[in-house]
Amino acid sequence: MGWFEDLTGIPTGQAAGLGLGAAALYRAYEDLEGFGQRGLELGQDLAQTQMEQTAFRPYTVTTGTGGQFGITQDPTTGQFNYSMAMSPDEQAFQQGMFGGAGQFFQQAQMPTAEREAAVYDRMRAVMAPEERRQQLAMEERLASQGRLGLRTAQFGGAPEQFALAQAQEEARNRAMLGAMQQAQGEQMQQAQLGQQYLGASYIPQAQLIGALQPGMTSSGMQQQAQLTGAGLFGEATASGIEALLAGDLGRARLLQTAGAGLLSGAGAFGVNEDD
Amino acid sequence: MAQELRSINLVAPAFKGINTEDSPLAQDPSFAETADNAVIDKRGRIAARKGHEVTTTNKTALGTAALRAIKTFRDDAGNTKVFSAGNNKIFSGTTTLVDETPAGYTITTDNWKMVNFNDRIYMFQRGYEPLVYDNTSADVEAMSDHTHSTGVASTMYGNEVLAAYGRLWTADFTNNKSTIYWSDLLNGIHWSGGSSGSIDISKVWPNGYDEIVALSAHNNLLIIFGQHSIVVYEGATSPASMTLSDTVAGVGCVDRDTVQYTGTDVIFLSQTGLRSFGRTIQEKSMPISSLSKTITKDIISLLQNEVDFYRSVYSPEENFYLLSFVGQETTYCFDVRGTLEDGSYRVTRWPGSLFTAYETRRDGKLFIGTTDGISEYKGYSDNGVKYRFKYFSPSLTFGDPSRLKILKKIKPTLVGANSATVFMKFAYDFGTSFSTTEFTVGNQQPAFYNVNEFGANSVPLSEFTGGELTNQRSLNAVGNGTSVVVGLESDINGFALSLQEINLLALIGKTI
Numbered sequence: 149m150g151w152f153e154d155l156t157g158i159p160t161g162q163a164a165g166l167g168l169g170a171a172a173l174y175r176a177y178e179d180l181e182g183f184g185q186r187g188l189e190l191g192q193d194l195a196q197t198q199m200e201q202t203a204f205r206p207y208t209v210t211t212g213t214g215g216q217f218g219i220t221q222d223p224t225t226g227q228f229n230y231s232m233a234m235s236p237d238e239q240a241f242q243q244g245m246f247g248g249a250g251q252f253f254q255q256a257q258m259p260t261a262e263r264e265a266a267v268y269d270r271m272r273a274v275m276a277p278e279e280r281r282q283q284l285a286m287e288e289r290l291a292s293q294g295r296l297g298l299r300t301a302q303f304g305g306a307p308e309q310f311a312l313a314q315a316q317e318e319a320r321n322r323a324m325l326g327a328m329q330q331a332q333g334e335q336m337q338q339a340q341l342g343q344q345y346l347g348a349s350y351i352p353q354a355q356l357i358g359a360l361q362p363g364m365t366s367s368g369m370q371q372q373a374q375l376t377g378a379g380l381f382g383e384a385t386a387s388g389i390e391a392l393l394a395g396d397l398g399r400a401r402l403l404q405t406a407g408a409g410l411l412s413g414a415g416a417f418g419v420n421e422d423d
Numbered sequence: 424m425a426q427e428l429r430s431i432n433l434v435a436p437a438f439k440g441i442n443t444e445d446s447p448l449a450q451d452p453s454f455a456e457t458a459d460n461a462v463i464d465k466r467g468r469i470a471a472r473k474g475h476e477v478t479t480t481n482k483t484a485l486g487t488a489a490l491r492a493i494k495t496f497r498d499d500a501g502n503t504k505v506f507s508a509g510n511n512k513i514f515s516g517t518t519t520l521v522d523e524t525p526a527g528y529t530i531t532t533d534n535w536k537m538v539n540f541n542d543r544i545y546m547f548q549r550g551y552e553p554l555v556y557d558n559t560s561a562d563v564e565a566m567s568d569h570t571h572s573t574g575v576a577s578t579m580y581g582n583e584v585l586a587a588y589g590r591l592w593t594a595d596f597t598n599n600k601s602t603i604y605w606s607d608l609l610n611g612i613h614w615s616g617g618s619s620g621s622i623d624i625s626k627v628w629p630n631g632y633d634e635i636v637a638l639s640a641h642n643n644l645l646i647i648f649g650q651h652s653i654v655v656y657e658g659a660t661s662p663a664s665m666t667l668s669d670t671v672a673g674v675g676c677v678d679r680d681t682v683q684y685t686g687t688d689v690i691f692l693s694q695t696g697l698r699s700f701g702r703t704i705q706e707k708s709m710p711i712s713s714l715s716k717t718i719t720k721d722i723i724s725l726l727q728n729e730v731d732f733y734r735s736v737y738s739p740e741e742n743f744y745l746l747s748f749v750g751q752e753t754t755y756c757f758d759v760r761g762t763l764e765d766g767s768y769r770v771t772r773w774p775g776s777l778f779t780a781y782e783t784r785r786d787g788k789l790f791i792g793t794t795d796g797i798s799e800y801k802g803y804s805d806n807g808v809k810y811r812f813k814y815f816s817p818s819l820t821f822g823d824p825s826r827l828k829i830l831k832k833i834k835p836t837l838v839g840a841n842s843a844t845v846f847m848k849f850a851y852d853f854g855t856s857f858s859t860t861e862f863t864v865g866n867q868q869p870a871f872y873n874v875n876e877f878g879a880n881s882v883p884l885s886e887f888t889g890g891e892l893t894n895q896r897s898l899n900a901v902g903n904g905t906s907v908v909v910g911l912e913s914d915i916n917g918f919a920l921s922l923q924e925i926n927l928l929a930l931i932g933k934t935i
Contacts, residue, residue: 294656294667297602297623301616307663 169410172403179400183393190389194382201378204228205370209363213238215356217363238352245349252342260331268327275323279316286312428831431821431927433909437461437469437814440758440769442717447853448824448906450817454717456908459813460915461771462743463758468838470921471812471913472756472773474804479796481519486510490792491732493782494537496544502558505790506544507780507797508535513546513554513563517790517797523563525554534732536679540586540611549582550597555612566612574615579604583679586611587640588660590618594647595679600634601625603647605662620662627654629672637679639700641689644668646700648676648691653700674698677726683737683744685759690714690744692733696722697746697757702766714757716767725751736781738789741800744768747778754778775810802917809916818853818906819927827932828907830900833860833925835911837894840864840920845896846912851904858902864894893923900927905935 208218214235221228234242286308290296295306303310437455440463447456455469464470479485488510496504506523507514511530514520524530535548546554546563552575553566560569567575581593581604591611594603601624607617624647625632633649640646645659652675657668674693676682681692689700696715715722731750737759738745747754754776757768780792789800798806821828833847843864848857909927913920 291626292667294624294627294654294670295622295665296626298620298663299622300618300620300663301607302618302620302663 169407169412172407172410175403175407177400179396179403183396183400186396187389187393190392191386194385194389197385198378198382201381202371202375205374207363207367209360211356211359213352213355215352215359217356217360232353232356234352234356238356242349242352245345245351249342249345249349252338252345256335256338256342258335260328260335263331263334264324264327267330268324271323271327272320275319279319282312282316428928429821429931431819431929433816433819433925433927434923435466435468436816436922436925437771438463438467438769439763440717440771441721442817443721444717444719447818447908448820452816452819454817455771455814456817457813457815457910458771460773460776460810461812461814462741462756463760463769463771464921466921468921468923469771469814470839471803471915471919472771473800474802474808474810474915475778475791475793475798475800475806476802477793477795477798477806478517478790479520479798482796484510484512484514484520484522485794485796487794488533489777489779489794490514490796491533491734491780492535492537492546493780493790493792493797494539494544494546495782495784496556496558497539497785498542498558500542500558504544504556504558505782505797506537506546506556506563507792508533508537508546509779509792515563520796523556525562525564525568528552528554528565534582536582536584538584538586538591540591541609543611545584545586545591545611547581547584547593549595550580552577552580553584553593569612571610572612572614574613574619576614579614583635583638585638585640587638587645588643588662590662592638592645594635594638601628603635603638618663622662624654627667627670628652629654629670633675636676637682637691639682639684639689639691641684641700646689648679648682650677651675651694678733680733681735681746683735685737685744686739690737690757690759692722692726692735692746694723694726695719697744697755697768714762714766714768715755715770716765717763718755718770718772721772722755725753734779734781736783736789738783738787738800740783740787741789745773745778745781747776747781749779752777803915803919804917809914811912812915812920813910813912814922815848815910816908816925818908820906821929821931823931824905826934827903827905829903829930829932830907830927831930832928833898833900833909834928835896835898835925836923837864837896838891838921838923839918840894840913841892841918842866843913843916843918843920846910847896847898848910848912849900849902850908850910851902852906853908854904857908857910858900860898860900862896862898864892903932 204221206218206220208216210216215238216233218231219228220231287296290298290306290308298306300306433452436452437458439451439453440455441458442450442454443456458469460472461469462472490507490509492508494506496506504515505517507520511533513523515523530551532548535546537544537546543555543557554563555566555569556563566572578596578599579593580596582595583593585592589608591606592603596602602621603624604614604621605619607613607619610617613619628649629652633652635647636650637648638646639648640659643657643660645656645665647654647656651673653671654667655669656665658665677692677694683690687701691698691700696713696719699714713719725748729748729750734747734749736745742758742760744757744759745754746757752775754773756771756773758770759768762768777793778791782790784790791798791800795806804810830849833849835845835847837845841864844861845864846859846861848859850857907927909925911922
């Protein structure tokens with residue numbers, strides 16, 4: 149009696165049939181194991197291939213005025229790096245606008261008293277000649293009436309002088325208030341101008357960003373095509389793998405069937421002896 | 424062949440007053456060469472002026488000085504008090520002069536002007552703080568001492584003061600001759616605040632420069648008299664808005680105390696004689712407006728020689744405006760009832776009059792200030808002292824200056840002059856040596872009710888008369904000449920005297 153028989157209790161003659169069957173089963177078993185592994189490896193290869201196919205591809209958008217927008221990926225960290233660069237003209241424009249905005253904001257922050265005084269002085273310079281004319285006319289009128297030397301407790305001088313002085317003083321007050329309003333208006337205007345300049349200084353950038361949209365769209369479309377291609381590639385490859393694995397699986401099943409047949413034959417013999 | 428006596432009748436001689444301006448030969452006989460101590464009486468005759476009777480019995484405070492201002496304080500409640508100034512004091516009273524000078528108030532000059540205004544009397548003199556009296560305080564006090572006074576400052580210590588248009592006005596200051604200050608409305612002690620004020624008219628004088636002498640109010644006008652010009656403002660009821668109405672150059676006022684109101688006009692003494700403001704404004708200083716045209720040179724001479732002060736008064740009851748040149752003891756009496764053909768007043772002269780202040784009272788009495796105190800213009804002696812009435816005609820030629828006149832009779836008709844000795848005088852050919860003949864007017868004692876007609880021993884005490892003694896005399900005259908001046912003199916000592924007419928009988932001789 150041989151080891152097989154010892155081991156299995158099956159006589160060696162019968163054991164040859166069993167062995168073939170078992171070998172076929174075993175072979176089928178091993179093949180099945182290899183099929184899974186192969187499928188895994190093929191899938192990983194496919195994934196790797198698709199990863200490479202769908203990986204981000206850096207691109208740069210250049211505007212008509214020379215501004216550029218670019219996106220790159222750090223190969224190490226995978227971080228995306230965006231970069232925008234305006235053309236020298238745009239940079240000069242932006243700097244000019246920035247400078248202007250700064251000046252306007254600086255002026256808007258200045259105290260208004262000095263400007264009020266300056267505006268008031270200019271208004272007074274305009275008003276003064278007429279006031280002098282009125283004063284002279286008043287003096288001539290009072291002189292013709294013999295009232296030039298009039299001094300009263302009620303009015304200081306003549307009532308007309310008081311009225312004129314009051315009117316002129318009111319005009320001065322109005323001028324002063326006007327100067328204050330003018331200075332404040334100018335302050336507001338400076339601030340608004342500063343804002344406008346500041347806003348204008350970002351126009352090149354905004355225009356550059358605006359110009360990105362078409363580039364990003366085309367890039368997206370490209371990526372979409374890339375993804376679609378990768379998908380089709382994956383599907384096709386997966387079908388091939390699936391077909392390959394199905395073939396292998398069929399072969400394994402063939403072996404399984406054959407091995408099972410052998411084993412079945414061998415087993416039936418042995419059973420009969422036992423019986 | 425005997426010639427017929429020609430009768431020359433001088434009816435109401437000198438009823439046109441003095442005329443020393445026209446040529447004696449060409450003069451109307453109705454003028455007089457001299458009319459001393461005379462007035463034009465109610466019948467248009469030349470007559471002796473009244474004298475003055477001294478009211479003051481105790482003038483101890485006055486001493487030997489003369490009163491230089493008299494004013495009667497009067498308020499709405501009817502309180503009255505007579506104030507006067509003299510001997511560097513302020514007095515009250517008429518019989519006894521009571522010193523009312525505020526304690527500590529030093530006076531060295533008596534040129535006060537006093538005005539009544541709104542229940543107070545105010546006294547102003549250049550360089551002196553004004554004095555004020557009212558019946559409440561019953562004391563004369565410096566204005567700043569008055570409880571409610573404001574704004575009293577040396578700048579308004581004026582020499583002239585006027586109460587008009589509801590306020591006090593003052594001007595003529597020591598260092599400011601062109602500014603007028605006015606008080607608050609109805610309050611003569613408020614010189615600041617309210618509606619008080621001032622006006623400097625130094626740029627208004629028509630001649631470039633002048634000095635304010637006097638102020639006056641008339642017809643809603645504020646009249647500012649300069650020395651040589653007049654400035655008139657209208658609308659002075661509201662001084663802040665009053666305006667120049669008129670200016671007159673070349674005619675000014677000599678002294679504030681010559682300005683008098685006659686009700687319808689303002690009379691003042693200019694450098695060339697007495698003037699009417701109304702006519703001066705109308706005629707713009709034309710010489711014709713002079714009210715003293717008949718004595719212009721005399722007035723100018725007195726003006727040039729006056730070193731003391733002037734006083735004047737208007738008496739509607741006596742119908743005269745008196746102008747006294749105090750330093751020369753001469754007063755001119757202007758009869759304001761009418762004017763002559765040339766627009767001048769009839770004027771007589773009161774030489775030797777020692778009148779230094781006047782005050783016309785509401786009852787018509789005329790107070791006169793003298794060294795004796797306060798007198799009243801009444802009677803016919805100067806406090807018992809006689810004065811001489813003089814009349815001298817201009818040179819009379821009887822219409823023919825080339826022929827000789829031989830006076831034969833002088834027949835004066837006098838009214839009054841009881842017991843007076845009358846001197847009739849005449850001279851020929853501008854001679855200064857007058858022939859004189861005198862007569863005594865008879866005495867007449869009019870019989871009045873309850874007075875016996877007959878006294879003891881049938882000596883008549885009074886007799887029935889017409890009330891006025893009329894005396895006609897016929898006096899012989901001698902000599903001859905181509906022109907004749909006739910005069911009459913008489914001492915007035917207790918009785919009135921009027922010269923009704925002088926009838927001259929003369930022979931007209933050959934032509935010389």
